[in-house]
Amino acid sequence: MTPLSYLSGFGAKAYPVTALTWGLLIISILVVVIVTALVFFGVLVRRAPRDATVRAVAVQRSGEGLGWLGFGVGVSTIVLVISAIWTMEVLAKINAPPSGAMPLAIEITGQQWWWKARYLNGDPSKILTTADEFHIPVGRPVRIQLIGADVIHSFWVPALTGKTETIPGQTNVTWLEADKPGRYRGQCTEYCGQQHAHMAFFVIAEPPSDFQRWLDAQLKPAATPSSPVLVNDQNIFVQRCGECHTVRGSMAGGSVAPDLTHLMSRETLAADTLPNTPGALAGWIADPQAQKPGTNMPDLYLSGPELTAVTTYLRTLQ
Numbered sequence: 679m680t681p682l683s684y685l686s687g688f689g690a691k692a693y694p695v696t697a698l699t700w701g702l703l704i705i706s707i708l709v710v711v712i713v714t715a716l717v718f719f720g721v722l723v724r725r726a727p728r729d730a731t732v733r734a735v736a737v738q739r740s741g742e743g744l745g746w747l748g749f750g751v752g753v754s755t756i757v758l759v760i761s762a763i764w765t766m767e768v769l770a771k772i773n774a775p776p777s778g779a780m781p782l783a784i785e786i787t788g789q790q791w792w793w794k795a796r797y798l799n800g801d802p803s804k805i806l807t808t809a810d811e812f813h814i815p816v817g818r819p820v821r822i823q824l825i826g827a828d829v830i831h832s833f834w835v836p837a838l839t840g841k842t843e844t845i846p847g848q849t850n851v852t853w854l855e856a857d858k859p860g861r862y863r864g865q866c867t868e869y870c871g872q873q874h875a876h877m878a879f880f881v882i883a884e885p886p887s888d889f890q891r892w893l894d895a896q897l898k899p900a901a902t903p904s905s906p907v908l909v910n911d912q913n914i915f916v917q918r919c920g921e922c923h924t925v926r927g928s929m930a931g932g933s934v935a936p937d938l939t940h941l942m943s944r945e946t947l948a949a950d951t952l953p954n955t956p957g958a959l960a961g962w963i964a965d966p967q968a969q970k971p972g973t974n975m976p977d978l979y980l981s982g983p984e985l986t987a988v989t990t991y992l993r994t995l996q
Contacts, residue, residue: 786822791873793810809937812880817857839854
């Protein structure tokens with residue numbers, strides 16, 4: 679997994695940002711070094727002799743330092759203007775539509791505190807809805823349409839692209855493209871409430887053939903329960919969870935919470951709050967407020983047998 683680092687990039691939209699980051703970092707370090715050197719110069723070289731008579735004198739300015747003052751202001755102005763122009767050029771590059779291959783279009787909605795993704799397609803039967811883990815093909819540009827469902831969030835995958843706000847009532851567009859396969863971490867970077875820090879996501883870049891296999895598998899409905907026991911487990915899930923969650927191929931058709939059709943193909947739960955393990959899954963269902971306080975998922979007060987049934991059914995959703 680590639681950590682949430684902004685000092686290296688892995689895609690066409692990230693390289694300009696990385697170069698700008700390093701450039702401004704180097705400029706900042708040089709400024710600190712120069713200012714520190716001048717302070718030490720003034721303290722050590724221009725200090726009064728040890729045997730000088732200490733007396734109060736009127737402030738006198740000879741004017742000999744005006745040249746240096748003008749030089750410093752001039753250099754600082756030139757550096758600031760160049761930095762501003764460079765920054766505007768980078769913003770233009772990362773927001774410009776790429777040329778070449780037909781882009782993949784994904785609509786991503788930020789909401790407290792998870793990410794909903796819809797893979798758009800002219801054929802409605804090929805529109806895929808998933809959550810928190812987004813697969814993309816390596817070498818193909820991706821057009822991200824960003825929507826805010828409740829408050830302002832910010833979509834950022836530093837290894838692949840710059841940040842873009844998700845604003846309620848407005849659709850913003852950004853682009854990303856991965857040059858190398860990998861699992862790239864992203865994060866909401868606009869404070870959005872109690873669980874802002876637990877609003878992460880992943881972009882999984884993979885070879886085009888692997889991506890197509892993943893997409894084809896995700897478009898399929900959930901497998902039909904293979905035994906009377908699993909049929910009963912599915913019915914309990916639909917009764918207790920189906921008003922909020924969707925599982926394609928079942929009667930669960932809610933739209934306010936993540937689509938769970940292929941839940942077990944994901945590596946994490948609740949926007950990277952928990953690993954997707956049997957124990958974490960059961961704990962999340964049993965008491966979501968203990969795992970992620972403030973989350974919109976309510977406590978369902980499931981009985982022991984109901985919790986076992988729901989967890990068992992969800993673990994079949996490969």
